[in-house]
Amino acid sequence: MPRVTRFAALTTAALLTASLAACSSPSSAGTDASSTDGAFEPITIEHALGTTVIETQPERVATVNWANHEVPLALGVVPVGMAAANFGDDDGDGLLPWVEEKLTELGAETPVLFDETDGIDFEAVADTDPDVILAAYSGLTQEDYDTLSEIAPVVAYPETAWGTPWREMIELNSEAIGKKAEGEELIADLETQISDAAAEYPQLEGTSAAFLTHVDTADLSEVSFYTTHDTRAMFFDDLGLTTPESIATASATTDLFALTQSAEQADAFTDIDIIVTYGGDELLTALEADPLLSQMPAVANKAIVALPGTTPLGTAANPTPLSISWVLDDYLALLAEAADKA
Known part of the structure; x- marks a missing residue:
């Protein structure tokens, strides 16, 4: 049975599970997603596929498509699930080395890895019971977005599929998990690293x-x-x-x-x-x-x-x-x- 068909049959059960999980103690993989002052104001994010409203602080963060998981990880938040690396993964473990290093630094186990070889595995995403799904850098179709939105609020790309600049990916994904200020600090730090390194190559x-x-x-x-x-x-x-x-x-x-x-x-x-x-x-x-x-x-x-x-x-x-x-x-x-x- 195709994944979408299986997912449709399981949607009600998955959403019930997600609701119950949201009321229980959060998994260690989804903790530390709070803003600096501990307060969380509802967030509305406009993007190419619709409008996403995040009412409460996300504790269980899932990501789909390329690299979106790197934003929460860089800010100390370990996703409950994320896409397995399908390009440049020389050892075949589904993790690129900088992701593996960050997980080790955070003392975290590898999250659930979604196999996206044949597209988004909606059933696997639903099984992680996410409070939010990050996809600011992605190629989501409207159908993908609508299906994922049945599971949790989804942050899609702002304008063009696979065309979100790295700064904007950080801005959108960090805001969605209540870490907008930390995201801005990350951008500034990376900009400094880039400018300092590029200055060594005037040619x-x-x-x-x-x-x-x-x-x-x-x-x-x-x-x-x-x-x-x-x-x-x-x-x-x-x-x-x-x-x-x-x-x-x-x-x-x-x-x-x-x-x-x-x-x-x-x-x-x-x-x-x-x-x-x-x-x-x-x-x-x-x-x-x-x-x-x-x-x-x-x-x-x-x-x-x-x-x-x-x-x-x-x-x-x-x-x-x-x-x-x-x-x-x-x-x-x-x-x-x-x-x-x-």
């Missing part, structure tokens, strides 16, 4: 960068790239890099986080100094051998950062609250090496 300032999506070396007839609506491209600005006019122009007519165009139009990308993408030596060899793509200045100059997609470093370009500190120096060093060749 990045003003260098233009574009992020190609996963490149198929068996078919280079098309070029796919992340638009300015994607958090990978947004992160370039934090690091002192600039957006090429070609990418900015293409992004202006869409709200999609990625676009594709024919390799025959590769000459449109002559304003790209460095390219970031996922892959290894095989990818670099293929790009350099391709008669069209090899004409791109970044390829001709070998000014390419190829991130391994199967390791934690592969997630470096997509900034999240806990990963920024963990990968910042390594990522900057790779970008600077490419900038030196541009």
Whole structure:
């Protein structure tokens, strides 16, 4: 039976369980979600999929989709359930290293990990009896949101699916658990870390960068790239890099986080100094051998950062609250090496 069908059959029982759990002693995994002064005022959060009202202090926090769990964890709150890592998880335990380190620091056991290989496991989310579900950075559909909202209040993305900047993800998710002030402090701390680290690589300032999506070396007839609506491209600005006019122009007519165009139009990308993408030596060899793509200045100059997609470093370009500190120096060093060749 499909998950949604099973969930529908269990919704009444799950909600009854959640109601009873909310009246009992909270799990240790859901504690410490109070605001600094101990008071909690009802919160109303507007987002792309509706309006969410959180009436009482959440004690059991669940998160879905990528990285939302890092916000409560960074603020000392251990979720009762969260999505298992499905990208860059080199040891297969469902946890990226910075998440595992934080759980150890907090003396906490691993929360329930939701397998989202085939989409959100609504039944598993309901089984954790959450008081709130965080998804400020996500790709929720309206149907996903409506189904999750039957379980608990849901905080979805503010405007664009998979397009929530890391600062806004922290702002929305921290506010939803009654830790708005702490969230603002976290943002300020990360901004300082980023600016201090980027200052060590002056060659990045003003260098233009574009992020190609996963490149198929068996078919280079098309070029796919992340638009300015994607958090990978947004992160370039934090690091002192600039957006090429070609990418900015293409992004202006869409709200999609990625676009594709024919390799025959590769000459449109002559304003790209460095390219970031996922892959290894095989990818670099293929790009350099391709008669069209090899004409791109970044390829001709070998000014390419190829991130391994199967390791934690592969997630470096997509900034999240806990990963920024963990990968910042390594990522900057790779970008600077490419900038030196541009």
